[in-house]
Amino acid sequence: MSNGRDKVVIIGSGPAGLTAAYELCKLEIPSIVLEKDQVVGGLSRTVNYKGYHFDIGGHRFFTKVKAVEDMWHEVLTNGQFLRRGRLSRIYYNKKFFYYPLKATNALMGLGIWNSTLILLSYLRAQVFPEKNEETFDQWVSNRFGKRLYKIFFKTYTEKVWGIPCNEIMAEWAAQRIKGLSLVAAIKSALLQTRPTNKGDVIKTLIDEFDYPERGPGMMWETVADIVQKNGSELKMNAGVEKIFWREGSVTGVQVGTGDQSEKIEGSHFISTMPVRELIQKLEPAAPEEVIQAAEGLNYRDFLTVALVVNKPELFPDNWIYIHDPDVHVGRIQNFKNWSPFMVPDANKTCLGLEYFCFEGDGLWNMADRDLIELGKKELKILRLVNPDDVEDGAVVRMPKAYPVYDGTYAESLRIVREFLAGLGNLQLVGRNGMHKYNNQDHSMLTAMLAVKNIVGANYDLWMVNAEQEYHEEVTSEEAEQGVDLALLASTQPRVPRRKTVSDSQQG
Amino acid sequence: MALHNSTSNRRNAIAPEDETEQLLAQAVVRLNGHILGLVLGVLAGLGIFLATNILVLKGGDVVGPHLSLLGQFFIGYTVTFVGSLVGLAYGFVTGYVAGFIIATIYNLVVSVKKK
Amino acid sequence: MDISNQVRSPTDRAIIQAFAKLDRAALGFALGTLLGLTVFLATIIILVKGGEPLGPNLELLSQFFIGYSVTIAGAFIGLAYGFVSGFIAGWLIALLRNLVLDAYLFTVKARAGLTTYLDSLD
Numbered sequence: 001m002s003n004g005r006d007k008v009v010i011i012g013s014g015p016a017g018l019t020a021a022y023e024l025c026k027l028e029i030p031s032i033v034l035e036k037d038q039v040v041g042g043l044s045r046t047v048n049y050k051g052y053h054f055d056i057g058g059h060r061f062f063t064k065v066k067a068v069e070d071m072w073h074e075v076l077t078n079g080q081f082l083r084r085g086r087l088s089r090i091y092y093n094k095k096f097f098y099y100p101l102k103a104t105n106a107l108m109g110l111g112i113w114n115s116t117l118i119l120l121s122y123l124r125a126q127v128f129p130e131k132n133e134e135t136f137d138q139w140v141s142n143r144f145g146k147r148l149y150k151i152f153f154k155t156y157t158e159k160v161w162g163i164p165c166n167e168i169m170a171e172w173a174a175q176r177i178k179g180l181s182l183v184a185a186i187k188s189a190l191l192q193t194r195p196t197n198k199g200d201v202i203k204t205l206i207d208e209f210d211y212p213e214r215g216p217g218m219m220w221e222t223v224a225d226i227v228q229k230n231g232s233e234l235k236m237n238a239g240v241e242k243i244f245w246r247e248g249s250v251t252g253v254q255v256g257t258g259d260q261s262e263k264i265e266g267s268h269f270i271s272t273m274p275v276r277e278l279i280q281k282l283e284p285a286a287p288e289e290v291i292q293a294a295e296g297l298n299y300r301d302f303l304t305v306a307l308v309v310n311k312p313e314l315f316p317d318n319w320i321y322i323h324d325p326d327v328h329v330g331r332i333q334n335f336k337n338w339s340p341f342m343v344p345d346a347n348k349t350c351l352g353l354e355y356f357c358f359e360g361d362g363l364w365n366m367a368d369r370d371l372i373e374l375g376k377k378e379l380k381i382l383r384l385v386n387p388d389d390v391e392d393g394a395v396v397r398m399p400k401a402y403p404v405y406d407g408t409y410a411e412s413l414r415i416v417r418e419f420l421a422g423l424g425n426l427q428l429v430g431r432n433g434m435h436k437y438n439n440q441d442h443s444m445l446t447a448m449l450a451v452k453n454i455v456g457a458n459y460d461l462w463m464v465n466a467e468q469e470y471h472e473e474v475t476s477e478e479a480e481q482g483v484d485l486a487l488l489a490s491t492q493p494r495v496p497r498r499k500t501v502s503d504s505q506q507g
Numbered sequence: 508m509a510l511h512n513s514t515s516n517r518r519n520a521i522a523p524e525d526e527t528e529q530l531l532a533q534a535v536v537r538l539n540g541h542i543l544g545l546v547l548g549v550l551a552g553l554g555i556f557l558a559t560n561i562l563v564l565k566g567g568d569v570v571g572p573h574l575s576l577l578g579q580f581f582i583g584y585t586v587t588f589v590g591s592l593v594g595l596a597y598g599f600v601t602g603y604v605a606g607f608i609i610a611t612i613y614n615l616v617v618s619v620k621k622k
Numbered sequence: 623m624d625i626s627n628q629v630r631s632p633t634d635r636a637i638i639q640a641f642a643k644l645d646r647a648a649l650g651f652a653l654g655t656l657l658g659l660t661v662f663l664a665t666i667i668i669l670v671k672g673g674e675p676l677g678p679n680l681e682l683l684s685q686f687f688i689g690y691s692v693t694i695a696g697a698f699i700g701l702a703y704g705f706v707s708g709f710i711a712g713w714l715i716a717l718l719r720n721l722v723l724d725a726y727l728f729t730v731k732a733r734a735g736l737t738t739y740l741d742s743l744d
Contacts, residue, residue, distance in 0.1 A: 090740075100737040103729055122728050144732050152736050160743055177735045182528045182727070185734030186637055321740060527634050534642035576679050580667060609652040616648035 006267030007032060008454065009253060011240050014042020015440045016272045016430030018223045019447040022071065025230035027455060032264060033224075033232060034255055036239030039217070040224045042272070043401060043431065044440050046217025047306070049394040051344035054306045054335050054352045056398045058319050059216040060086070060209035063441035067448055072210070075222050081210045082339050087316055091332075092151060092323040094383055099321070110151075121145030139170035140177070156323050159330040160356050161300060161404070172405075213341040216440070240273065242283040249425045254283075268454050270447065272430035274299070274400050275416055290419045296412035297435055301364065302401035304333075305353040305375040308392040309385055312347045327378040328363065329353045351385070353378065359399045368395040403435040417462065427453060429461065535621075538613050544606035551602030552595045559591035641727065643720045650713035657708030661687075661700035668692055 008024055010017045013035035024031045039045050046053050061081070063069050073081070090097040095109040107115050122145035130138045136157065140149040154165050161168065212218040228234050241261060242254040252265040271278055279286050279294035286294075319333045333352035335342040343350050353375045357363040366374070372393035379385040403409070413435055420426060428434050429446040438446075449459040555577070562571035563586060571586030578584045581597040661683070668677040669692065677692035684690040687703040 099740065101729075101733040103733075106729075119725055119728065123724075144728075144735065148732055152732075153739065156740075156743075173739075177739050182531060182731060182734075183634055183637055185730045186641070186727075187633065189730045189733065527638065531638050531641055534638050536639075536642045536644050573679070579671065580664065605656055608656055609649075612652035612655050613645070613648045616651050617645050620645065620648070 006030075007265075008268045008270060009264055009266035010034065010270045010272075011253070011278075012042060012272030012430065012433065013037075013040040013220070013224065013234065013236075014272055014430055014443070015044050015220065016433060016443040016447040017042070017270070018220055018227065019071065019444040020270045020429065020451055021227040021232045021234075022075075022223055023448055023451040024454075025227050025232055027451070028231065029454070031227075031232045032266070033227070033234045034238045034240055034253070034264070035234065035236050038236055040234070040236075041217045041220035043398065044216040044220060046215030047394070047396050048217075049306060050308075050392070052306065052308055052335075052348075052350040053215050053217070053342040054304065054350055054396075055215050055217070055333070055338075056302065056304055056396060057354065057401070058331075058333055058338075059211075059440060061211055061216070061219075061440075062209045065441055065445055068441045068444050071444065072219065075226065076212055076219060080213055080218070082213060084209055084211050084318065084338065086207050086209060086318060087337075088319045088321065089317050090152070090321045090323055091382060091384075094324075096315075096320075114147075118145060118147045118151075121147035133170050135166045135170055136168035136173045137165040139173040140165075143177075152323060155325045156321060156330065159322075159328070162356065162358060163406075211338055213339050215335075215339070215342060240281060243269075243278065243281050244283050245423055245426075248422065250423050267425065269426045270450050271426060271428050272433035272443075272447075274432040275413070275428065275435045278420075278428075279416060286419060290415055293412040293415035296408045297416070298404045298406055298409070299359070299400040299432075300402040300404050301357055301359045302398045303355050303357060303364065303371070304396050304398070305355070305371050306394045306396070307351045307353065307372070307375055307379070307385075307390050309349045309351060310347070310389045310391050311349055311385070314349050314351070314385060322382065324382060327381055328355055329375070329378050329382075330356050332379075332384070348391070351379075359397075364397065368393075371395050400432050402437055403432065405437075409435070427461065434461070535617055537617065538610035540607040540610035540614075542606075543610045544603035547606035547609075548599040548601075548603030551605070552597075552599030555594035555598035556591045559586055559594050560588065562586055563588060563591070641723060643723070644716035646713045646716040646720070649716040650709035650711075653712030653715075654705040654707070654709030657711075658701045658703075658705030661704035662697050665692055665697035665700050666694075669694065669697070 008020070008029060008031040010020050010031055010033045013033050017033055017035075018040065021031050021033050039047075043056055044059055046055050061072055063072075089099050090101075093109070097109050098105045110118065125142055125145045129142045133139050133142060137149060137154065140153050144153075157165055157168070224234055235255065235257065238255045238257045240253050241256045244251045244253065244263075250266075250269045252263050253269070254261050254263050274297075276294045276297045279290055285291065314334060316337065317334060318337045319331050321331055322329050331354040333354065335350045335352060340346070355363055355371075363371070372390075372395065375393065376385075376387040376390050379390070380387050420428065427450040429450050430443040431438050434446065446461050449457070449461055453459055558574060559571070562574055575584075575586045577594065577597075581594060581601075584590050584593045584597060664680060665677070668680055681692050683700065687700060690696050690699050690703060
């Protein structure tokens with residue numbers, strides 16, 4: 001790519017989009033950020049409802065990438081970051097289970113009879129394993145027994161992905177669950193018995209994290225201010241309606257702001273918008289095959305029901321995994337435990353009930369007040385909160401929270417990428433921009449690398465292989481830049497692949 | 508400069524810790540004859556010592572008529588305090604020998620099976 | 623198994639040695655041999671010592687070892703019974719120990735597996 005100093009057009013003001021603008025400001029390259037919503041931050045926004053702040057999902061500020069860590073601390077001072085201890089227990093059968101599981105606590109919670117049955121189920125799986133290990137349920141049952149699979153893996157997985165476990169491919173389970181070796185697990189379990197200063201707080205893979213006083217939105221609002229003061233323009237309520245292109249490059253975008261539309265040109269384009277939408281907005285239209293492929297990219301959506309509870313304290317966890325099959329809610333965030341500044345009144349608490357769903361499904365289409373009532377009802381079923389203590393509530397729907405790796409996604413994405421590679425001045429970054437389920441830090445890193453590409457580097461952002469499990473040597477240049485991409489990749493979430501007819505035929 | 512090609516630099520797909528896990532699954536304990544001998548010797552010696560002295564303290568017209576049968580094998584042993592010390596020594600030696608023999612035979616069988 | 627060449631870390635070696643399995647047949651054979659020989663030798667010693675009645679207490683073994691008597695032939699019967707009983711005991715001890723270790727390792731694996739799994743969904 002040429003060492004251009006013309007304007008860079010950035011679509012989306014989430015972590016990736018704003019990081020790109022931030023890096024461009026440092027290089028004194030003008031840019032414009034186009035955000036279709038009224039707030040910045042994308043999936044990392046913090047919503048303010050009558051002074052109660054809540055996030056969309058949990059956002060721990062943890063990274064193994066120095067460049068990202070540095071940026072966080074350039075933007076916010078140390079005083080604006082809180083160091084939080086992590087406590088995120090599992091709720092099942094009306095009981096809390098420490099996470100990671102603690103033997104005596106798990107035994108007491110499950111009961112001796114159930115624990116014995118779990119053990120017997122495990123022994124049975126060792127003696128009579130399922131010979132066919134194609135699907136998630138088979139893989140997990142073979143290793144932990146059917147009973148434990150049903151208690152701690154099945155319900156939660158199906159809540160998150162909306163796919164039955166016998167339709168998720170086994171390889172997904174193998175990649176992540178096998179990640180921690182038995183010997184490492186033994187060492188960790190043996191070390192666990194040492195008393196800690198934190199009492200019963202459990203050491204997890206990440207037991208402490210940083211968190212901005214008023215949520216991740218505080219970070220991104222600050223970045224938005226900084227970039228605007230340093231040569232970047234930020235347009236809100238500016239949805240991209242069309243993306244103009246010709247052979248080899250994107251020439252501009254048409255943006256709708258209220259009743260008007262305007263055309264914005266640029267020399268380089270960085271997109272964080274969902275890939276499916278990007279293809280649909282191309283003008284002239286992309287080839288039919290590419291449009292069809294883009295329509296094969298699917299998403300899992302998300303909604304949060306925020307409830308204001310008239311109690312100063314409810315439970316000590318930052319969040320709880322709800323493995324109970326009796327309720328729809330998947331996780332419950334206690335935002336006051338992320339930061340006391342998230343609530344304006346210290347006598348109250350703000351909870352976020354998280355529901356995984358599909359845009360347009362029953363949950364998504366429920367009226368806000370019905371969702372609030374559902375939330376209250378489920379809190380009562382879980383015996384966590386008395387519904388009478390709930391004073392107020394709000395609902396935020398977040399479409400396209402997670403890209404789904406179903407049976408056709410890989411081929412669809414390949415076709416789309418092949419086509420877009422022909423547009424030399426367009427780079428895709430971020431979670432939805434790349435249709436890749438990455439955390440905030442990876443999204444930021446892709447943006448940083450995209451900016452480096454604009455000034456002459458040649459990073460292939462797609463080469464960072466999220467399937468790598470092991471640390472590999474980085475090139476000396478990457479090492480100098482403090483970029484350990486493989487290390488980063490091992491911290492990113494995993495998305496399950498759905499079983500297809502051809503998988504069954506091959507088996 | 509492109510990012511390193513992950514396939515060309517890829518290490519062996521099995522990381523060392525997985526090899527260790529395989530070893531863990533296959534590993535068979537070897538018994539240490541001296542340690543097992545010591546353990547069984549101490550157990551047996553103390554067992555006889557305590558059993559003898561409990562009966563001595565219990566007293567009665569005939570003290571330990573059944574335990575005294577040990578004297579058939581442990582020459583010099585009696586159900587008295589002095590006898591308990593004799594029994595301690597005999598018990599320790601017998602237990603040690605038993606432990607050593609168990610470990611030796613066990614290790615021999617394991618070696619033969621491995622071949 | 624000699625693992626010293628294959629495992630570099632002393633901690634890993636220690637873990638493997640601590641969690642290695644007991645060979646059931648080997649322990650059975652060892653205990654069986656010891657017990658069989660003990661009964662055999664005990665019988666012979668009593669026979670050599672002589673006296674009237676001959677080994678009235680050792681004779682009580684016949685309540686469990688049917689056919690046993692304090693005689694030369696009985697010594698061999700006792701050897702056989704002793705071996706079988708000892709073998710079963712050793713086999714069961716090893717089985718039980720391995721099962722208990724397996725149960726512990728299962729809890730370790732389940733804990734680790736669930737931890738990495740839920741973390742990967744966040």
